[in-house]
Amino acid sequence: xxxxxxxxxxxxxxxxxxxxxxxxxxxxxxxxxxxxxxxxxxxxxxxxxxxxxxxxxxxxxxxxxxxxxxxxxxxxxxxxxxxxxxxxxxxxxxxxxxxxxxxxxxxxxxxxxxxxxxxxxxxxxxxxxxxxxxxxxxxxxxxxxxxxxxxxxxxxxxxxxxxxxxxxxxxxxxxxxxxxxxxxxxxxxxxxxxxxxxxxxxxxxxxxxxxxxxxxxxxxxxxxxxxxxxxxxxxxxxxxxxxxxxxxxxxxxxxxxxxxxxxxxxxxxxxxxxxxxxxxxxxxxxxxxxxxxxxxxxxxxxxxxxxxxxxxxxxxxxxxxxxxxxxxxxxxxxxxxxxxxxxxxxxxxxxxxxxxxxxxxxxxxxxxxxxxxxxxxxxxxxxxxxxxxxxxxxxxxxxxxxxxxxxxxxxxxxxxxxxxxxxxxxxxxxxxxxxxxxxxxxxxxxxxxxxxxxxxxxxxxxxxxxxxxxxxxxxxxxxxxxxxxxxxxxxxxxxxxxxxxxxxxxxxxxxxxxxxxxxxxxxxxxxxxxxxxxxxxxxxxxxxxxxxxxxxxxxxxxxxxxxxxxxxxxxxxxxxxxxxxxxxxxxxxxxxxxx
Numbered sequence: 339x340x341x342x343x344x345x346x347x348x349x350x351x352x353x354x355x356x357x358x359x360x361x362x363x364x365x366x367x368x369x370x371x372x373x374x375x376x377x378x379x380x381x382x383x384x385x386x387x388x389x390x391x392x393x394x395x396x397x398x399x400x401x402x403x404x405x406x407x408x409x410x411x412x413x414x415x416x417x418x419x420x421x422x423x424x425x426x427x428x429x430x431x432x433x434x435x436x437x438x439x440x441x442x443x444x445x446x447x448x449x450x451x452x453x454x455x456x457x458x459x460x461x462x463x464x465x466x467x468x469x470x471x472x473x474x475x476x477x478x479x480x481x482x483x484x485x486x487x488x489x490x491x492x493x494x495x496x497x498x499x500x501x502x503x504x505x506x507x508x509x510x511x512x513x514x515x516x517x518x519x520x521x522x523x524x525x526x527x528x529x530x531x532x533x534x535x536x537x538x539x540x541x542x543x544x545x546x547x548x549x550x551x552x553x554x555x556x557x558x559x560x561x562x563x564x565x566x567x568x569x570x571x572x573x574x575x576x577x578x579x580x581x582x583x584x585x586x587x588x589x590x591x592x593x594x595x596x597x598x599x600x601x602x603x604x605x606x607x608x609x610x611x612x613x614x615x616x617x618x619x620x621x622x623x624x625x626x627x628x629x630x631x632x633x634x635x636x637x638x639x640x641x642x643x644x645x646x647x648x649x650x651x652x653x654x655x656x657x658x659x660x661x662x663x664x665x666x667x668x669x670x671x672x673x674x675x676x677x678x679x680x681x682x683x684x685x686x687x688x689x690x691x692x693x694x695x696x697x698x699x700x701x702x703x704x705x706x707x708x709x710x711x712x713x714x715x716x717x718x719x720x721x722x723x724x725x726x727x728x729x730x731x732x733x734x735x736x737x738x739x740x741x742x743x744x745x746x747x748x749x750x751x752x753x754x755x756x757x758x759x760x761x762x763x764x765x766x767x768x769x770x771x772x773x774x775x776x777x778x779x780x781x782x783x784x785x786x787x788x789x790x791x792x793x794x795x796x797x798x799x800x801x802x803x804x805x806x807x808x809x810x811x812x813x814x815x816x817x818x819x820x821x822x823x824x825x826x827x828x829x830x831x832x833x834x835x836x837x838x839x840x841x842x843x844x845x846x847x848x849x850x851x852x853x854x855x856x857x858x859x860x861x862x863x864x865x866x867x868x869x870x871x872x873x874x875x876x877x878x879x880x881x882x883x884x885x886x887x888x889x890x891x892x893x894x895x896x897x898x899x900x901x902x903x904x905x906x907x908x909x910x911x912x913x914x915x916x917x918x919x920x921x922x923x924x925x926x927x928x929x930x931x932x933x
Contacts, residue, residue: 339405339406339408339437339438339439339440339511340402340405340437340438340440340465340526341356341402341403341404341405341406341434341436341437342401342402342403342434342435342436342437343356343403343433343434343435344433344434344435345435347433349380349403352403352433353377353403353404355432355433356375356377356404356433356434357375357377357572359429359432360429360430360432360433361375361572361574361582362582362585363425363426363429364406364426364574365574365575365580365581365582366422366580366588367419367422367423367426368415368418368419368422369410369411369412369415369416369418369419370408370409370410370411370415370575370578371409371410371411371575371577371578372407372408372409372573372575372576372577373406373407373408373409373573373574373575374406374407374408374571374572374573374574375404375405375406375407375570375571375572375574376404376405376406376407376461376463376531376568376570376571377403377404377568377569377570377571377572378402378403378404378405378463378566378567378568378569379566379567379568379569380569382396382401382566382567383395383396384396384564384565384566385462385540385541385544385565385566385567386464386544386547386563386564386565387544387545387547387548387553389548389553389556389557389563390553390557391557391561392556392557392560392561392562392563393467393561393562393563393564394562394563394564394565396564396566400524400564402566405463405566407531409447411578413444416441427511427513427514428513428514430513430515430516431513431514431515431516434516435516435517436516436517436518436519437511437513437516437517437518438506438518438520439510439511439518440501440503440504440506440526440529441503441504441510442501442502442503442504443504446478446501446502446503446504447499447500447501447502448482448486448499448500448501449498449499450486450487450489450490450495450498450499450500451490451495451496451497451498451499452497452499453496453497453498453499453531453533454496454497455571455573455708455709455710456708456764457496457535458496458497458533458534458535458571459534459535459536460533460534460535460536460537460539460540460568461497461531461532461533461534461540461567461568461571462531462532462540462544462565462566462567462568463529463530463531463532463565463566463568464529464530464531464532464563464564464565464566465526465528465529465562465563465564465566466481466526466527466528466529466530466560466562466563466564467525467526467527467560467561467562467563467564468527468528468559468560468561469558469559469560469561470561472558472559474502474527476559477502477527477528477559477560478502478528480555480556480558480559480560481500481501481502481528481530482500482502484552484555485500485530485547485552485555485556486498486500486530488546488547488549488551488552489530489532489543489546489547491546492542492543492546492547494534494535494539494540494542494543495532495533495534495543496533496534496535497531497532497533497534498530498531498532498533499530499531500528500529500530501528501529501530502527502528503526503527503528503529506520506525508520526562526564532544544565570709571709572706572709572710572711573709573710574711576710578592579591579592579734581710581711581713581733582711582713583686583687583688583711583712583713583714583736583737584687584736584738585668585687587738588736588738590739590742590853590854591734591735591739591742592850593742593745593746593846593849593850593853594746594748594846595745595746595747595748595844595846595849595850596746596747596748597747597842597843598747598842598843599842599843601839601842602809602810603810604810604812604833604834604836604839605810605812607812608812608813608833608834609833610812610833610883611833611864611866611883611885612883612884612885613868613881613882613883613884614881615880615881615882615920617867617882617883617884617915618882618902618915618916618917618918618920619915619916620884620889620913620914620915620916621913621914622888622889622911622912622913622914623641623653623655623658623903623911623912623913623914624658624910624911625643625645625651625653625660625910625911625912626645626651626660626662626910627645627646627647627649627651627910628645628646628647628909628910629645629646629907629908629909629910630643630644630645630651630894630905630906630907630909630912631643631644631670631671631672631817631893631894631905631907632644632670632671632672632673632684632717632817632893632894632905633673633894633895633896633903633904633905633912634673634674634675634681634819634896635675635896635898635903636652636675636679636681636695637675637679639898639899640652640653640654641653641654641655641896641903641912642663642673642675642681642695643673643905643912644666644669644670644671644673644683645670646669646907647665648665648666648667648668648669648670649662649664649665649666650662650663650664650665650666650670650673650681650683650693650695651663652695653912655901655903655912655914663693663695663698664693664695664698664699664700665698665700666683666685666688666691666693666700667687667688667700668685668686668687668688669685669686669687669737670683670684670685670686671684671685671686671715671716671717671737672684672715672716672717672718672728672729672774672817672894673718674718674719674720674726676692676720676724677720677722679695679696680692680693680694680695681693681695682703682718682720682726682728683700684715684716684717684718684728684729685715686714686715686716686736686737686738687737688702688705689702689703689704689705689706689711689712689715690702690703690704690705690712690715690718690726690728690756691703703726703756703760704728704754704756704762707730707754707762707764708764710733712730713730713732713733713734713735713736714730714731714732714733714735714736714737714740715728715729715730716728716729716730716731716772716773716774717729717773717774717775717817717818718775719775719776719777719784720777721777721781722781723758724758725755725756725757725758726755726756727753727754727755727756727765727775727777727784728753728754728755728756728775729751729752729753729754729769729772729773729774729775729786730751730752730754730772731743731751731771731772731773731789732750732751732771733750733751733752734746734748734750735750740771741853741857741860742853743771743790744771744789744790744838745838745841745849745852745853745860746849747770747790747841747842749767749768749769749770750768751767751768751769751770751771751772751773751788752764752765752766752767752769752772753765753766753767753769753772753775753784753786753797765797766797766804769786769788770788770789770790770791771788771789771790771791772786772787772788772789773786773787773788773789773815773816773817773818774786774787774815774816774817774818774819774828774829774894775787775818776818776819776820776826777820778824778874779820779824779874781799782798782799782800783796783797783798783799783874784796784797784799785797785807785818785826785872785874786818787815787816787817787818787828788815789814789815789816790814791809791811791815792810792811792813792814792815792834793806793808793809793810793811793815794806794807794808794811794815794818794828794872794876795807796874796875796876807872807875807876808872808876808878811830811834812830812833812834813830813831813832813833813834813863813866813868813870814830814831814832814833814834814863815828815829815830816828816829816830816831816892816893816894817829817893817894817895819894819895819896819897821871821897821902822897824873824874825871825872825873825879825880826871826872826873826874827869827870827871827895827896827897827902828869828870828871828872829868829869829892829893829894829895829904829905830866830868830869830870830892831863831891831892831893831906832862832863832864832865832866832868832891833863833864833866833868834863835861835862835863837861838861838862838863841861865885865890865891866883866884866885866890866891867883867884867885867886867889867890867891867892867904867913868882868883868884868892869882869883869892869895869902869904870882880920882915882920889904889906889909889911889913890906890908890909891906891907891908891909892904892905892906892913893905893906893907897917900916900917900918901914901915901916901917902914902915902917903915
């Protein structure tokens with residue numbers, strides 16, 4: 339579909355709406371295998387090499403703002419989802435002044451190379467106009483059998499897709515309030531999407547298509563080859579599932595389980611409900627909102643947490659005072675206080691954010707990684723130079739549907755790094771529900787948790803080596819925070835669930851059947867309040883567990899001034915523990931673990 343934004347809208351604001359609310363709507367259309375948005379450069383004079391008798395310079399009046407590209411799962415998929423499609427049509431008038439839709443018949447498109455969104459950093463969309471007198475069959479043969487193979491032979495080609503359009507019919511996409519005029523002399527009949535590692539390589543690939551044989555065939559079949567430079571390509575549906583975090587309650591995505599045989603038998607400690615040492619004295623601190631998933635302490639000793647309605651709260655625990663310092667507009671999870679007093683917020687709906695507590699201003703640091711939405715931003719830690727390390731628990735499931743990732747047992751978690759200049763890099767992927775993360779005291783290494791590991795690992799930032807430092811943990815680790823004397827607190831929402839782990843080797847249909855049930859009927863571990871402290875090498879320093887009726891499912895903790903502040907997404911309160919000498923005992927390794 340060729341798109342022109344409304345003339346009465348600022349172009350960048352319109353593009354932001356297209357990439358935001360409109361994408362949220364379209365990406366959830368039934369029947370999509372893939373949905374991408376190609377945002378064309380503001381100035382695109384035409385990148386195709388000059389060819390006699392072929393229009394390669396793009397006239398100003400032919401400017402196009404962008405093009406969504408949809409691949410359907412089945413030939414009849416365009417016919418399903420009528421009610422949802424009407425919502426999409428109605429939303430078009432909010433951003434577009436004109437749209438022109440094209441359909442490709444089954445077999446009318448070819449993916450020579452599907453493209454890797456992490457490797458393809460430069461793209462061009464080439465729109466082709468058939469020469470009068472050229473049959474559709476001859477034109478299709480040129481696009482698929484001559485032009486496509488010629489571009490595919492270029493060593494720099496990383497992505498190549500060709501399409502030949504069916505005859506245009508306005509009735510196929512005659513949305514209200516949007517123009518659909520398409521003069522014959524402006525019409526296109528085919529398309530090539532070409533991607534390379536960078537713009538220089540992309541231009542080299544295009545130049546290679548100027549061979550005499552290809553140019554001669556182009557002249558015989560086409561009167562125009564308009565190569566629009568793509569500024570950004572966003573992938574919003576991949577392999578039949580949306581990549582966007584949900585902003586309102588959405589149906590469960592499909593489960594695609596894998597068999598996993600690397601989960602060890604839980605240690606004996608997993609079956610116990612209280613710790614070997616007495617649980618410290620504790621008291622509840624009420625909150626005005628429910629569901630604090632993490633908790634941190636600022637430079638003045640005040641407690642910060644985010645609740646499920648999007649607010650960030652700041653508390654004076656002793657005086658029982660609370661204030662709202664910001665609202666992310668999403669679902670805040672992990673928090674981290676920066677050296678300058680600002681706060682990093684991992685928001686499940688909005689990505690990696692930075693909050694100024696003095697003004698309440700919230701800015702987005704990362705919402706896309708390699709032009710794919712950040713799906714489930716979980717926890718973060720920051721170095722003194724401004725580098726932020728953060729985790730994405732799953733790239734396949736939302737926070738609201740996290741149980742799907744645990745049932746599926748497909749490693750889709752990632753550890754990422756945002757440099758001070760804004761560059762984002764995927765450091766590790768294929769992690770089993772990446773979660774808590776914390777830097778060592780000297781900043782030379784990083785500890786991170788895999789909830790579905792269940793284990794703690796250490797990443798040496800100098801060598802890049804990863805070492806498992808605490809394996810086969812008795813519970814599922816969540817957030818990690820650095821405490822006093824170099825120890826790290828790890829929150830365990832629940833102890834190990836043998837039933838859930840046995841499902842890892844069960845047939846796919848069993849887990850799909852379970853996934854179709856209401857969440858309340860899915861297997862879950864026993865309610866417990868459990869925290870452990872480890873040193874930087876993974877040796878156990880403290881083990882605190884209690885079978886409490888008033889507080890359970892601990893997901894985050896922060897130590898300050900001899901007290902441990904504990905968060906839980908299940909309660910409208912924090913739990914504050916008076917540690918005393920609880921961490922002074924001998925170091926030991928949890929049963930069944932490997933330091």
